[in-house]
Amino acid sequence: EAGVVQSPRYKIIEKKQPVAFWCNPISGHNTLYWYLQNLGQGPELLIRYENEEAVDDSQLPKDRFSAERLKGVDSTLKIQPAELGDSAVYLCASSIRDREGELFFGEGSRLTVL
Amino acid sequence: GENVEQHPSTLSVQEGDSAVIKCTYSDSASNYFPWYKQELGKRPQLIIDIRSNVGEKKDQRIAVTLNKTAKHFSLHITETQPEDSAVYFCAASPLGGSYIPTFGRGTSLIVHP
Numbered sequence: 001e002a003g004v005v006q007s008p009r010y011k012i013i014e015k016k017q018p019v020a021f022w023c024n025p026i027s028g029h030n031t032l033y034w035y036l037q038n039l040g041q042g043p044e045l046l047i048r049y050e051n052e053e054a055v056d057d058s059q060l061p062k063d064r065f066s067a068e069r070l071k072g073v074d075s076t077l078k079i080q081p082a083e084l085g086d087s088a089v090y091l092c093a094s095s096i097r098d099r100e101g102e103l104f105f106g107e108g109s110r111l112t113v114l
Numbered sequence: 115g116e117n118v119e120q121h122p123s124t125l126s127v128q129e130g131d132s133a134v135i136k137c138t139y140s141d142s143a144s145n146y147f148p149w150y151k152q153e154l155g156k157r158p159q160l161i162i163d164i165r166s167n168v169g170e171k172k173d174q175r176i177a178v179t180l181n182k183t184a185k186h187f188s189l190h191i192t193e194t195q196p197e198d199s200a201v202y203f204c205a206a207s208p209l210g211g212s213y214i215p216t217f218g219r220g221t222s223l224i225v226h227p
Binding site for chain 2: 004042105
């Protein structure tokens with residue numbers, strides 16, 4: 001089966017510019033997660049979707065971050081404007097309802113803000 | 115919310131030795147404890163998990179133990195091989211309802227040939 005697909009893999013932008021990351025979860029996986037991973041740290045949850053509904057976005061900095069999951073499949077995470085401290089890897093993961101404990105991660109999108 | 119502490123941050127062993135990584139958690143409602151392996155530049159992948167109704171689970175060279183009373187769980191790797199070199203993350207979560215795994219900070223395991 002195809003895994004979780006993320007793009008772009010790498011993105012370099014200047015501060016104050018916008019950036020968007022895209023995620024295509026595994027087919028049939030109803031739950032989608034966006035995680036932030038700083039160097040040398042574990043993944044930290046930004047937002048979780050059940051189908052098209054955002055069920056936990058308490059850790060998402062809503063002044064500059066936004067996310068959507070149209071039709072409960074693909075998802076986009078946007079940052080506008082980006083700050084130097086946003087440099088990190090943005091991981092997308094998905095899971096299926098009856099095996100919700102097992103997260104399948106994408107390769108991640110590495111953002112560098114100059 | 116849940117807080118997961120993981121130790122050590124770096125672990126260096128010789129090939130063939132055993133490696134142990136330990137995690138503690140704070141939320142007594144957590145009942146699911148997965149471990150993920152992340153090779154350099156790759157995605158995290160689930161390698162083993164344990165639920166609170168068991169105290170130990172083994173899969174070939176890897177095993178996980180859980181002590182719910184003390185709120186700690188450990189990953190054990192025996193007969194380490196160079197390909198075991200990676201960053202290992204523990205996580206804790208309640209199953210059912212709002213499943214949101216909280217991850218530890220990771221342990222960088224280096225296996226020297």
